[in-house]
Amino acid sequence: MTRNDNLKNRKIIIPHTGSHAKLDLIESELPALEPNQILVKTEACGVAFADILMREGLYPDVDRRNLTPGYDVVGEIVQVGNDVSRLTVGDRVACLTQTGGYADYTVAQESLTVLCPRQLPAQQVVAIILNYTTAYQMLTRIARVTAGERILVHGVAGGVGSALLELGLHLGLTVYGTLSQRKWALLPAHLNQHPRFHKLDYQTTPFEEALVKALPEGVDVVFDAIGGSHLKRSYQSMRIGGTVVSYGFSTAIKNGRRNWWEAISGMLRSMTFPVQLIRDNKTIAGYGIWIYANAHPLWFREDLTQLIEWLEQGVLKPMVSKQYALTETAQAQERVSRSELPGKVVLAMGAC
Ligand SMILES: NC(=O)c1ccc[n+]([C@@H]2O[C@H](COP(=O)([O-])OP(=O)(O)OC[C@H]3O[C@@H](n4cnc5c(N)ncnc54)[C@H](OP(=O)(O)O)[C@@H]3O)[C@@H](O)[C@H]2O)c1
Known part of the structure; x- marks a missing residue:
C-alpha cells in the first residue's frame, strides 16, 4: 500500500x-x-x-x-x-x-x-517496543547486570515490571518483585512459578521487612518507577555498592489523576545528598528511553531487534x-x- x-x-x-x-x-x-x-x-x-x-x-x-x-x-x-x-x-x-x-x-x-516479521501478532510486538526495550536497556546498559545477581523490581506485574521480570530470569538473575495481591494470579505460569522469582505483597507488609528476612545484605540492583519517598526506601534496600535505577514517577498520579502534592513533595523527599552516596558506596542511576534512544539510535535498534528475535523464538511471551x-x-x-x-x-x- x-x-x-x-x-x-x-x-x-x-x-x-x-x-x-x-x-x-x-x-x-x-x-x-x-x-x-x-x-x-x-x-x-x-x-x-x-x-x-x-x-x-x-x-x-x-x-x-x-x-x-x-x-x-x-x-x-x-x-x-x-x-x-x-x-x-x-x-x-x-x-x-x-x-x-x-x-x-x-x-x-x-x-x-x-x-x-509479518507472522508476529501486532499486539505482542507492541508489548515489546517500549516496555521490553526500557527493561532490557536498564538491565544491560545501565545496571550492567550479571547472571547470579539479585534484583528488586517494583510493580512487577506492570508493563515494564513484567518485562524486567521475564528478561531478568532469562539473564540468570534472581528477581524479588512487589505487586498487589489482586495481580498475583494474573502473572503467567512460566513467570509465576519460576524458582528464581519471589513475590512481595507490599500492601500487606512493607517490602523492606520481607526483603530483609530473605536477603539481609540487600539486593544488587533496584528498579524504581514509583519515585518520591519510595525511591529512598529502594535505596536503603540495596547492598553496599548496589545501584538503584530510577525511571519513573508514578506517585504523581493518584486515583487516575495528577496529584500536585505528591508530585512536589515526592520530588523533595526523593533527594539524596552526594555525601550519603560516598558513605554508602551506592549508585543512583536514571533512565529515560526517549532521550537515551535518540542519543544512541543504533543501540536502540540493536536492542529492539534482539528482543523481536527472542519473541519470534518463543523466548519471550509478553x-x-x-x-x-x-x-x-x-x-x-x-x-x-x-x-x-x-x-x-x-x-x-x-x-x-
Ligand atoms: N523511563 C522510561 O524510559 C520509562 C519507560 C516506560 C515506562 N516508564 C515509567 O514506568 C512506570 C511504569 O510504567 P508501566 O507502563 O509499566 O505501568 P503499569 O503497567 O501501570 O505498571 C505499574 C505498576 O506499578 C504498580 N504500583 C503502583 N504503585 C505501586 C507501589 N507503591 N509499589 C509497588 N508497585 C506499585 C502497579 O501494580 P500493583 O497493582 O501491583 O501495585 C502497576 O502494575 C511509569 O511511571 C512509567 O512512566 C518509564
Missing part, C-alpha cells in the same frame, strides 16, 4: 490537559513528512503510563497543544521521506514514536524504527492484558491510569 491523500486519518487529540474525558477522536489530513521520517499505517499502538502523564501535563518536553499520544507502534510503511535509505514502502515495522500513535497513520523517525479499539481510547486510558491491568494495554486500529 502507498500513500493516498484522499484518505482521512482518524486520530485522538487532547485539546487541554485533564482527565480521560478530555480525549477527542477527530478526522484530519494525512501528515506531511520530514526527510528522515516515514508514514506508517498503524496496526496497533500501546497505551503507556507516559501517555497519562502527558494528558495530565506532567510529562516534560512534549508539545501539549492538541497532543496525540502513542509511544509505540506497529504497522506498514506507506510513504518514506527523501533521506530514508534503510526502509521502503510496504515494510512492516516497529517504531518508537513517543507521541502520535493513537491514529490510523503515524509519523515515525527512520532512526527509531526496525523491521518486524503479557497483553487487554486490546481496545481507537474509539475506546478513553476507557483504555482510564484503566491504565489506575494501574488496573497487568502487562500491556493495546489499541488495535483494525478493531474499528
